[in-house]
Amino acid sequence: MAGIGSYLKKHTEALVKDVGIEPACELTGKSKATLGRYYSDSEEHSDRFMPVDAVAQLEAAASYPHVTSALAELHGSTLDQTSTPKNSDGGINSDVIALSQRFAMLMGEYQQSIEDGVITNNEAKRLLRETVELQKVLIDMKLHLEDEA
Structure with missing residues (x-):
């Protein structure tokens, strides 16, 4: 489980940094410290993960669904995005x-x-x-x- 937890924490950090720490705080109503604990690899925060509603709020504002993608990969699946990604502008x-x-x-x-x-x-x-x-x-x-x- 430690490997999965670490993997999810890294993708949680990528999500927060994609959105930006200040906007992430505003979107989720969480403090910088709380968001930091969600992706901290410190032993004292090893069992603390971002709630799924906060993940959904942040992924709506992010350029990529970092945590959802990580969860899919852990399950052996991939995401099939039905809408055109934000960085797509050509053929x-x-x-x-x-x-x-x-x-x-x-x-x-x-x-x-x-x-x-x-x-x-x-x-x-x-x-x-x-x-x-x-x-x-x-x-x-x-x-x-x-x-x-």
Whole structure:
């Protein structure tokens, strides 16, 4: 369970940071400290998770459903977004270009992170951010392909 909890906390942090801490406080009615506890990896907060209503409020304002996607992945499923994602503005050709650019950015981050043989916590967070951005492009691409099929 510790691995699942850690995974959910990382995606909760990504969600809060996607929306912004101040707007997240306003949307949920929670303090910065409370939101921070939801994604803290401290032992004293290991059993504390964001309530599902707060997740729904934040994901409505976010660019990507971070926590819902993480839950789906833990179940072995993927999300099929029925509406066009916010970052989608072109067709399949622009998706292929965006995909190669995002992948290059991910590889650049990885190369920089692995230079000393150790991936630090901050480096892992940057890699996770790039991975999420790459995932968004893949979802856009999937939706465009489905539209063309």
